[in-house]
Amino acid sequence: MKKLAYVDNPEEWVNQFSFYIPIKVRFSETDMFGHMNNTAPFVYFEEARIEFMKSYGMLKDVSSKAESVPVVADLQCDFHQQVYFDDHLKLYVKVESMGRTSYDVHYMAMNQNENVCLTGRGRIVHINPQTGKPVEIAQEIKDQLVTV
Amino acid sequence: MKKLAYVDNPEEWVNQFSFYIPIKVRFSETDMFGHMNNTAPFVYFEEARIEFMKSYGMLKDVSSKAESVPVVADLQCDFHQQVYFDDHLKLYVKVESMGRTSYDVHYMAMNQNENVCLTGRGRIVHINPQTGKPVEIAQEIKDQLVTV
Amino acid sequence: MKKLAYVDNPEEWVNQFSFYIPIKVRFSETDMFGHMNNTAPFVYFEEARIEFMKSYGMLKDVSSKAESVPVVADLQCDFHQQVYFDDHLKLYVKVESMGRTSYDVHYMAMNQNENVCLTGRGRIVHINPQTGKPVEIAQEIKDQLVTV
Amino acid sequence: MKKLAYVDNPEEWVNQFSFYIPIKVRFSETDMFGHMNNTAPFVYFEEARIEFMKSYGMLKDVSSKAESVPVVADLQCDFHQQVYFDDHLKLYVKVESMGRTSYDVHYMAMNQNENVCLTGRGRIVHINPQTGKPVEIAQEIKDQLVTV
Numbered sequence: 001m002k003k004l005a006y007v008d009n010p011e012e013w014v015n016q017f018s019f020y021i022p023i024k025v026r027f028s029e030t031d032m033f034g035h036m037n038n039t040a041p042f043v044y045f046e047e048a049r050i051e052f053m054k055s056y057g058m059l060k061d062v063s064s065k066a067e068s069v070p071v072v073a074d075l076q077c078d079f080h081q082q083v084y085f086d087d088h089l090k091l092y093v094k095v096e097s098m099g100r101t102s103y104d105v106h107y108m109a110m111n112q113n114e115n116v117c118l119t120g121r122g123r124i125v126h127i128n129p130q131t132g133k134p135v136e137i138a139q140e141i142k143d144q145l146v147t148v
Numbered sequence: 149m150k151k152l153a154y155v156d157n158p159e160e161w162v163n164q165f166s167f168y169i170p171i172k173v174r175f176s177e178t179d180m181f182g183h184m185n186n187t188a189p190f191v192y193f194e195e196a197r198i199e200f201m202k203s204y205g206m207l208k209d210v211s212s213k214a215e216s217v218p219v220v221a222d223l224q225c226d227f228h229q230q231v232y233f234d235d236h237l238k239l240y241v242k243v244e245s246m247g248r249t250s251y252d253v254h255y256m257a258m259n260q261n262e263n264v265c266l267t268g269r270g271r272i273v274h275i276n277p278q279t280g281k282p283v284e285i286a287q288e289i290k291d292q293l294v295t296v
Numbered sequence: 297m298k299k300l301a302y303v304d305n306p307e308e309w310v311n312q313f314s315f316y317i318p319i320k321v322r323f324s325e326t327d328m329f330g331h332m333n334n335t336a337p338f339v340y341f342e343e344a345r346i347e348f349m350k351s352y353g354m355l356k357d358v359s360s361k362a363e364s365v366p367v368v369a370d371l372q373c374d375f376h377q378q379v380y381f382d383d384h385l386k387l388y389v390k391v392e393s394m395g396r397t398s399y400d401v402h403y404m405a406m407n408q409n410e411n412v413c414l415t416g417r418g419r420i421v422h423i424n425p426q427t428g429k430p431v432e433i434a435q436e437i438k439d440q441l442v443t444v
Numbered sequence: 445m446k447k448l449a450y451v452d453n454p455e456e457w458v459n460q461f462s463f464y465i466p467i468k469v470r471f472s473e474t475d476m477f478g479h480m481n482n483t484a485p486f487v488y489f490e491e492a493r494i495e496f497m498k499s500y501g502m503l504k505d506v507s508s509k510a511e512s513v514p515v516v517a518d519l520q521c522d523f524h525q526q527v528y529f530d531d532h533l534k535l536y537v538k539v540e541s542m543g544r545t546s547y548d549v550h551y552m553a554m555n556q557n558e559n560v561c562l563t564g565r566g567r568i569v570h571i572n573p574q575t576g577k578p579v580e581i582a583q584e585i586k587d588q589l590v591t592v
Contacts (some may be wrong), residue, residue, distance in 0.1 A: 005449070013190040014257070020500030026339065027179060027185075027342055027343065027346055028179060028187050028339050028342055028343075029184050029343065031175060031176060031178045031179065031180070032175070032178040032179070032180065032181075032182045032233055032506065032571070033180075033506075034180045035180070035511055035572075037175075037176050037490075037491065038486065038490065038516040038519060039176050039483060039486040039487050039501040042322050042482065042483040042486055043483050043562070046322070046323055046481075046482065046483065047322050047323070047324075048257070051322055062381065062476065063466070069477055071477070071523075072482040072484075072523055073522070073523055074520065074522040074523060075482060075518065075519065075520065075521055075523075076518065076521070077518065077519055078517070079515075079516055079517055079519075080516060081234050081574075082576070083416050085180055085358065116376055119586075129477070129478075132526070146434070153301070174487065174491050175489070175490055175491070175494055176487050176490055176491075177297065180358065181358075181365055181367070181425070184427075185342075186338065186367075186368040186371060187335060187338040187339050189333065189344065190338055191335050191336040191378040191472050192468065194333075194334065194470070194471055194472055195334065195470050195471070195472075198471055210328065210329075210529065217329055219329070219334075219375075220334040220375055220376055221374070222372065222373065222375060223372065223373055223375075224370065224371065224372030224373070225367055225370065225371055225372070226369070226370040227367075227370060227371075229319060233506065277329070277330075280378070283340055283413070323475060323476070323481075324475060324481050324483050326475050326476040327472060327474050327475065327476070328471070328474040328475070328476065328477075328478045328479070329469060329476075330476045331476070333471075333472050335472050353558055381476055
């Protein structure tokens with residue numbers, strides 16, 4: 001795995017993941033270069049992040065009447081190995097660090113040959129959907145989410 | 149152009165289009181067969197349909213508080229010629245027939261060589277976003293929309 | 297279920313499906329109307345169709361060097377019920393009728409409440425990727441595919 | 445504009461952009477939170493990057509027989525302001541730094557109110573599509589591409 005600005009100790013970083021969802025690369029997610037298009041991982045990241053949050057009882061209300069909704073402040077992906085149609089990925093997620101109104105989510109995708117093919121991270125901010133302002137995250141959610 | 153169940157007189161049908169939007173086929177809309185993926189035309193149809201409606205002063209309010217929103221009841225596309233990355237299409241739209249709460253929208257895409265490569269149609273129903281029930285379309289909108 | 301031009305006997309038609317894949321509606325597949333965007337079913341149809349074909353040993357070679365590749369000649373979808381984020385669908389597929397170089401694939405999606413929310417169909421043609429010409433489908437594949 | 449690891453001098457950085465393409469946010473690119481889904485910018489980045497390259501005479505051959513094809517090594521996006529359906533963006537691109545086989549592409553999107561709503565960057569590597577190995581970029585291309 002190449003050197004990543006968001007990873008201090010690669011071995012430790014990899015081992016701290018435990019939650020994952022299975023992803024099968026769809027035909028419509030490939031492009032004419034014959035591999036997965038570079039926009040697909042961000043779809044996978046979102047799905048994995050949401051399932052992770054749901055597993056902690058979050059995101060019960062995702063309507064515009066919700067008190068707070070999670071929005072993406074930034075997002076990045078490193079492509080370590082080519083990914084192809086029908087590859088079966090394990091898309092791992094963890095919360096790496098927690099602030100007052102936001103937290104850092106880290107991602108890692110492992111293919112069927114146990115190779116890390118994608119890694120990434122991104123900041124999630126909780127905002128009030130009416131005002132657009134950041135909302136403090138409840139302590140009980142914080143305590144749960146940070147697994148590292 | 150092959151025989152289409154939704155077209156009686158092909159020559160007349162083609163000539164009745166006048167509104168169109170330009171579409172450039174994106175790289176991310178191709179697939180590993182080297183051409184435009186078959187899911188892309190439905191994205192183009194939606195964009196063209198919305199621009200068509202906007203040109204008639206519709207769709208000013210697309211929020212969940214709107215009195216009525218247009219939803220797709222059915223949608224179909226015929227693929228007449230292969231479409232490739234970077235093809236420049238003219239995506240034509242017209243309203244073919246008008247009912248009390250719904251209307252039929254027809255589509256035609258012509259490529260840079262003036263060949264018809266995609267055709268399609270689909271029923272749009274106006275519903276109340278709160279109740280989900282069909283809403284009658286105002287006579288003044290009906291009078292405007294049907295151009296054929 | 298509303299009347300569909302491609303279904304003669306609805307009860308019989310529904311019962312003839314047996315193969316399906318699970319689909320979970322992704323957040324990125326919703327739109328600002330708060331439901332699944334109308335372009336998403338065509339992505340699901342493609343995934344289901346490919347898994348169906350793979351279950352019959354087809355699509356082993358999907359490269360540009362393959363002797364024949366399946367392409368979509370036309371595609372349509374009827375929206376029977378609203379579909380929402382996180383709905384769990386069973387996406388059923390069957391081959392309805394078989395020609396010399398093409399066949400008709402039918403689709404049905406049932407949600408977690410056992411309601412039929414989407415139906416559809418589309419013609420698949422096998423073509424030679426070099427010449428673009430239709431290729432006759434082998435009798436052994438024909439015998440397998442038509443399940444109705 | 446918030447502080448970005450990939451921008452030393454924000455004012456200078458913004459002023460060094462000149463090439464851009466227009467982007468209109470599609471309805472199908474929104475999500476149920478009522479704004480542009482976070483996966484859409486990466487589609488815009490790709491389209492802008494390709495148009496930028498084409499404007500320099502690159503990407504004439506994007507087939508699998510090409511001597512080299514550009515692939516994404518990493519990609520990131522910062523979301524500075526909410527982006528909505530039908531926003532008209534100017535998507536700016538520039539090459540920030542050039543290596544032997546790869547270069548850094550920077551992105552900035554400005555909305556119709558002249559606010560910077562998205563920024564980003566990503567490394568592009570030129571590889572041989574047969575071998576997957578990095579390919580040295582011709583000096584004449586290097587000389588053209590680096591505009592800063």
